[in-house]
Amino acid sequence: MLNLVWADEGGLPANDRGLAYGDGLFETVRMQGQQGVLLSRHLMRLVRDAARLGIVVSREELSGVCAQAAQRWADSFDNGWVLKLILTRGAGGRGYRPDDNMRPNLLVSATSLPPEPDAEGVMADFSRVPLSVHPMFAGIKSLNRLDQVMAARELHDGLFEVIMSNHDGYLVEGTRTNLLLKTRDGWVTPPVSSLAVAGVMREWLLERLRERGESVLERPLAIADLTGPDCQGLFLLNSVFGVVPVRRLADQDLPVDSGLATIVHPHDLLE
Structure with a gap:
């Protein structure tokens, strides 16, 4: 049973x-009133990765807490809010070793939505901070996010995101976003095994693209994939922001494709 905070x-x-x-x-979770965008996927991921x-x-338990949170805070925000x-x-526990019968803590908070990104595209750059992903924890949205914290320090006014590479030099994800590349042959995204966070928006969107019969390939991404002639558009995926096109990456303009706007409507994903 959870200890709710x-x-x-x-x-x-202090000893949490x-x-x-x-x-x-x-x-x-992006919330609108008492409903959340892809809420069921958020909760399924939390249960799965906690296991x-x-x-x-x-x-x-988690569904009940979300319902309580919605009743508690929904009326406090006019234009949507974020449930964390x-x-x-x-x-407790002795050093690193946890007690066998430890009761989990769940801290619940609410904040206003961040400003919406430019629908015409945002600016991004390459991070100088490498991203380390332990195979045992690939894709888990754990509290261990120091790589992303250090990379996010590179953000400045006008720069929406920085894209991180792993130690092999392949592009993996942004500090808060997954990557989806449109090419002449279809869609490409890094495999889950390489990701620090496997986002629910990424999961949902890849399913929709495959349902439409479009080619989706999960493979490592090199810088040349984004800067070469086959690049037809780069998208940043996040369940709070949705799908954001990149119009300028480092010192290069990228093509902006609006096709995903016909698939992704955040208000249609409310549950």
Whole structure:
């Protein structure tokens, strides 16, 4: 059973393992009133990835908390809001070793939506910070995000995102986004095994493209894939922002394709 903590009433205890060791996960859900964008996928991912870490939580518990949060905060935001769930293994344990019967903590908070990105395209650059992905934790939205924190320090006014590479030099993801490249032959995206976070928007969109009969290839992305003549458009995927085209990458203009706008309507994804 969860120990529920409302952020506007207090915080996690000082010996919480999420604070001490990053021992936990989180989800950020775009909300409109009492409904959330791809809410069921967020909750399924949290339950699934918590199980990978040996943290026991049920979908029913999380659904109930989200309903409480919506009743608590929906009327406080006129133009949508963001629900954040931080799940930790709990408090205590001896050093790194957790207690066997530890009760998970769930910290729940709400913030206003960030400004919407330019629908005509945003500016991005390449990060100087390499992204490390442990094979055991690939795709998990864990609390261990120092690589992204350091890369996000490179952001400045006018720059929406920086794209991170792994130690083999392949492009992996942005600090807060997954990558989707349109080519002359179809769509290309890095495989889940290389990702720090496998986003729910990425998952949903790839399913829709395949349903439409479009070619979707999951393979490593090189810088030449984005800057070469086969590039027909680069998109940043995030469940809060949706699908964002990149119009300028570093010092190069990229083609902007509006085709995905016919597929992705955030308000149609509310649950």
